[in-house]
Amino acid sequence: MNEKIENLISEKRFNDLREYLESLNSADFPSIFEEVSDEKMIVIYRILSKEKAAEVFAELDSDIQEKLINSFSEKELKDIIDELFMDDTVDLIEEMPSNVVKRILKNVKNSDRKVINELLNYPEDSAGTIMTTEFVDLKENMTVEQAFDKIRKIGLQKETVYNCYVLSLDRKLKGIIDLKDLLIAEKDQKLKDIMNVNVITTNTLEDKENVAKMFDKYNFFALPVVDKEKRLVGIITIDDAIDVLQDEVDEDFVKMAAISPSDNTYFKTSVFKHAKNRIFWLIILMLSSIVTGAIITRYENAFAMVPILVAFIPMIMGTTGNCGSQTSTLIIRGMSNDEVQLKDYFRVVWKEFRVAILVALMLGLANGIRILIQYQDLKLAIVVAISLLGTVTLAKFLGCTLPMLAKKFKIDPALMATPVISTVSDMCSVLIFFKVATFVMGIDVNI
Amino acid sequence: MNEKIENLISEKRFNDLREYLESLNSADFPSIFEEVSDEKMIVIYRILSKEKAAEVFAELDSDIQEKLINSFSEKELKDIIDELFMDDTVDLIEEMPSNVVKRILKNVKNSDRKVINELLNYPEDSAGTIMTTEFVDLKENMTVEQAFDKIRKIGLQKETVYNCYVLSLDRKLKGIIDLKDLLIAEKDQKLKDIMNVNVITTNTLEDKENVAKMFDKYNFFALPVVDKEKRLVGIITIDDAIDVLQDEVDEDFVKMAAISPSDNTYFKTSVFKHAKNRIFWLIILMLSSIVTGAIITRYENAFAMVPILVAFIPMIMGTTGNCGSQTSTLIIRGMSNDEVQLKDYFRVVWKEFRVAILVALMLGLANGIRILIQYQDLKLAIVVAISLLGTVTLAKFLGCTLPMLAKKFKIDPALMATPVISTVSDMCSVLIFFKVATFVMGIDVNI
Numbered sequence: 001m002n003e004k005i006e007n008l009i010s011e012k013r014f015n016d017l018r019e020y021l022e023s024l025n026s027a028d029f030p031s032i033f034e035e036v037s038d039e040k041m042i043v044i045y046r047i048l049s050k051e052k053a054a055e056v057f058a059e060l061d062s063d064i065q066e067k068l069i070n071s072f073s074e075k076e077l078k079d080i081i082d083e084l085f086m087d088d089t090v091d092l093i094e095e096m097p098s099n100v101v102k103r104i105l106k107n108v109k110n111s112d113r114k115v116i117n118e119l120l121n122y123p124e125d126s127a128g129t130i131m132t133t134e135f136v137d138l139k140e141n142m143t144v145e146q147a148f149d150k151i152r153k154i155g156l157q158k159e160t161v162y163n164c165y166v167l168s169l170d171r172k173l174k175g176i177i178d179l180k181d182l183l184i185a186e187k188d189q190k191l192k193d194i195m196n197v198n199v200i201t202t203n204t205l206e207d208k209e210n211v212a213k214m215f216d217k218y219n220f221f222a223l224p225v226v227d228k229e230k231r232l233v234g235i236i237t238i239d240d241a242i243d244v245l246q247d248e249v250d251e252d253f254v255k256m257a258a259i260s261p262s263d264n265t266y267f268k269t270s271v272f273k274h275a276k277n278r279i280f281w282l283i284i285l286m287l288s289s290i291v292t293g294a295i296i297t298r299y300e301n302a303f304a305m306v307p308i309l310v311a312f313i314p315m316i317m318g319t320t321g322n323c324g325s326q327t328s329t330l331i332i333r334g335m336s337n338d339e340v341q342l343k344d345y346f347r348v349v350w351k352e353f354r355v356a357i358l359v360a361l362m363l364g365l366a367n368g369i370r371i372l373i374q375y376q377d378l379k380l381a382i383v384v385a386i387s388l389l390g391t392v393t394l395a396k397f398l399g400c401t402l403p404m405l406a407k408k409f410k411i412d413p414a415l416m417a418t419p420v421i422s423t424v425s426d427m428c429s430v431l432i433f434f435k436v437a438t439f440v441m442g443i444d445v446n447i
Numbered sequence: 448m449n450e451k452i453e454n455l456i457s458e459k460r461f462n463d464l465r466e467y468l469e470s471l472n473s474a475d476f477p478s479i480f481e482e483v484s485d486e487k488m489i490v491i492y493r494i495l496s497k498e499k500a501a502e503v504f505a506e507l508d509s510d511i512q513e514k515l516i517n518s519f520s521e522k523e524l525k526d527i528i529d530e531l532f533m534d535d536t537v538d539l540i541e542e543m544p545s546n547v548v549k550r551i552l553k554n555v556k557n558s559d560r561k562v563i564n565e566l567l568n569y570p571e572d573s574a575g576t577i578m579t580t581e582f583v584d585l586k587e588n589m590t591v592e593q594a595f596d597k598i599r600k601i602g603l604q605k606e607t608v609y610n611c612y613v614l615s616l617d618r619k620l621k622g623i624i625d626l627k628d629l630l631i632a633e634k635d636q637k638l639k640d641i642m643n644v645n646v647i648t649t650n651t652l653e654d655k656e657n658v659a660k661m662f663d664k665y666n667f668f669a670l671p672v673v674d675k676e677k678r679l680v681g682i683i684t685i686d687d688a689i690d691v692l693q694d695e696v697d698e699d700f701v702k703m704a705a706i707s708p709s710d711n712t713y714f715k716t717s718v719f720k721h722a723k724n725r726i727f728w729l730i731i732l733m734l735s736s737i738v739t740g741a742i743i744t745r746y747e748n749a750f751a752m753v754p755i756l757v758a759f760i761p762m763i764m765g766t767t768g769n770c771g772s773q774t775s776t777l778i779i780r781g782m783s784n785d786e787v788q789l790k791d792y793f794r795v796v797w798k799e800f801r802v803a804i805l806v807a808l809m810l811g812l813a814n815g816i817r818i819l820i821q822y823q824d825l826k827l828a829i830v831v832a833i834s835l836l837g838t839v840t841l842a843k844f845l846g847c848t849l850p851m852l853a854k855k856f857k858i859d860p861a862l863m864a865t866p867v868i869s870t871v872s873d874m875c876s877v878l879i880f881f882k883v884a885t886f887v888m889g890i891d892v893n894i
């Protein structure tokens with residue numbers, strides 16, 4: 001794709017270039033712009049039709065958008081902003097540095113400025129920040145034919161025309177009609193007789209993650225957003241809901257790997273920022289592993305007498321940590337998919353307890369037999385087997401309890417995942433192991 | 448919701464019950480059916496209108512579907528199957544035990560049987576398995592008015608009417624038209640003059656995860672699926688694509704926590720199955736931690752001479768493991784979002800190398816200072832600081848190399864995540880730590 005474009009530019013075949021570019025999907029442009037020089041990017045962008053240019057612009061990352069805006073005349077900037085959907089303009093304003101924002105606001109139509117200000121003022125992560133104010137609004141007393149006339153007239157600049165919203169005179173949402181329903185209805189039927197009045201809505205202040213989950217559950221194309229007085233103020237479309245779901249998943253992944261989440265992608269995050277995102281949890285977890293070290297020091301004379309005990313520390317710690325993170329991952333995912341609820345706590349603990357016993361028996365048996373064969377040491381075999389039974393059961397218990405406790409206290413459960421569980425289970429596993437060892441082997445810790 | 452339903456049933460107010468049930472969204476029923484008794488579930492289901500019943504049925508989990516089918520007469524079963532979309536019928540056949548499948552197939556219309564057999568024969572995880580064969584097909588020479596007539600006649604049983612497909616006489620896909628475009632066109636325009644010929648398609652054998660990613664990139668509502676001869680055989684709708692994306696993410700989460708993925712949700716998986724899904728990786732990882740133990744044993748006289756070294760094992764192992772899993776998680780996510788490509792390998796390594804140096808310097812410094820204060824032991828401080836520099840750099844290197852190597856050899860990168868990286872980095876970290884310690888402290892290992 002890029003080679004063809006580069007060739008057309010260097011051969012100055014601009015008509016062919018335009019034709020080829022117009023045939024591409026606007027979602028193909030971000031990767032093209034990543035790979036060509038800035039000068040060529042501007043050439044490519046300028047050659048697009050006004051409509052295509054706006055479509056492409058909305059797809060681009062903010063650093064590319066900024067470069068383009070800096071190359072625009074005021075006229076070009078105004079053209080783009082007029083073509084952009086309202087929610088894309090708001091996203092743009094939120095991402096740009098203040099000098100660019102000033103230029104953008106200067107070129108916004110007066111009628112749009114108020115709406116943009118309202119959209120900018122919704123609290124972070126609320127439904128208001130991802131909704132668009134452009135939708136097809138119809139009146140209850142319209143006929144089907146009148147509705148079609150209105151859709152033809154206004155619908156084409158709207159982000160979705162397939163769901164239409166029927167409002168009362170004071171803009172309260174009375175019902176919805178799919179374009180499909182209008183198609184089969186008789187021309188002179190009144191909307192109020194055919195509209196669907198069982199409308200599921202959300203409000204401007206709802207958490208956007210909850211909104212995205214509603215899309216996942218109900219398979220909407222668009223969800224109406226109402227204010228406190230139940231007036232329709234906007235709609236959220238499925239593409240924005242999918243983006244929220246994806247962002248949420250990405251955040252869970254990095255949090256579960258003990259990284260502070262960042263808004264940017266891997267390559268767009270600087271080395272310093274990467275280091276900063278990672279060092280916080282590393283320091284915290286390092287401090288806690290010092291406690292584990294201190295526990296080991298306490299049993300110095302145990303491993304002075306039986307040095308082989310030290311060789312089992314990695315296995316005990318590792319297995320316990322893995323068991324804990326298996327459980328915590330399943331529970332965290334279960335909670336974020338709404339399958340596991342706080343009220344299921346005892347059900348989860350009982351299930352994990354039985355899984356733990358099964359898993360620990362297998363691991364204990366495998367290890368016991370290995371030790372008997374390798375070292376012919378029955379006491380050591382018993383120590384390792386009993387320790388595993390204790391540590392695995394405890395790890396599974398912590399693996400479900402900590403994330404659910406976090407949720408109970410409105411802390412993000414993903415923060416309780418793998419590394420936190422591992423560290424807590426490290427301490428406990430070493431403690432259990434040495435307790436069992438000194439007891440079974442009759443070692444006095446306080447010599 | 449459930450209380451209201453229970454009350455209406457016990458008061459035998461079935462008309463009110465029907466009215467209330469019809470006002471609910473079909474996606475609300477699975478949670479209702481989870482909580483009522485089987486007898487009440489059948490009462491509730493029977494009271495629904497035929498159309499609602501089919502909608503609700505498609506939303507249910509397979510165990511509930513099976514219970515309902517077992518309560519159906521042949522007539523009731525036929526009614527439901529006639530109303531179901533083709534892809535939902537195929538899903539049902541794939542989930543049910545063979546005696547139920549026989550009953551279903553007996554009640555399928557002859558005309559549908561061939562299509563169902565074809566759908567059942569697409570390879571696992573291919574686009575063919577998630578597509579529906581129901582779509583609006585139009586001809587190039589139709590006028591806009593004829594198109595509307597056809598949509599009105601056939602479109603209403605179709606899963607999506609908003610994208611229409613223009614086919615040649617031999618059913619090759621020539622273009623697409625959105626319902627929106629038809630609305631603004633003149634009645635006597637020919638479809639071939641207004642259709643969009645730049646159609647993005649996929650084929651029946653494409654991996655369904657790649658298809659789902661196309662939805663994410665292009666914001667489609669539906670994607671046409673063609674066979675080898677470019678004939679249109681079906682479409683994939685956005686709701687099915689979202690399900691694929693969600694399943695993929697769930698799979699990545701469990702794989703990254705060293706669990707074998709399962710098709711079922713947490714509670715629907717039995718204790719034995721849970722234990723089975725978890726034990727495989729636990730045994731593998733346990734075996735490898737035995738190697739770490741063996742490395743430690745080799746340095747027995749090092750910690751016999753300097754017992755405090757043992758206390759640093761958890762910190763070194765833990766920090767190294769956490770550093771490795773931070774990197775591997777970012778790289779695995781980056782690859783699954785298509786931001787990180789195999790050709791970026793050296794760019795990634797160079798970035799991670801610089802992050803590692805920054806992080807290691809901070810961790811080494813923090814530890815060195817702590818040791819100087821706590822133990823007044825300069826040699827120990829140097830050993831720990833140098834070890835961290837080595838282990839952190841190595842962990843970040845492994846954290847990006849192993850997942851990318853896995854992808855190169857077509858192994859799932861998620862399998863290389865947290866636990867595998869941790870185990871490899873466990874071995875290396877212990878080895879580096881004792882090598883550095885014996886060298887700096889002048890301990891002879893082979894006494």
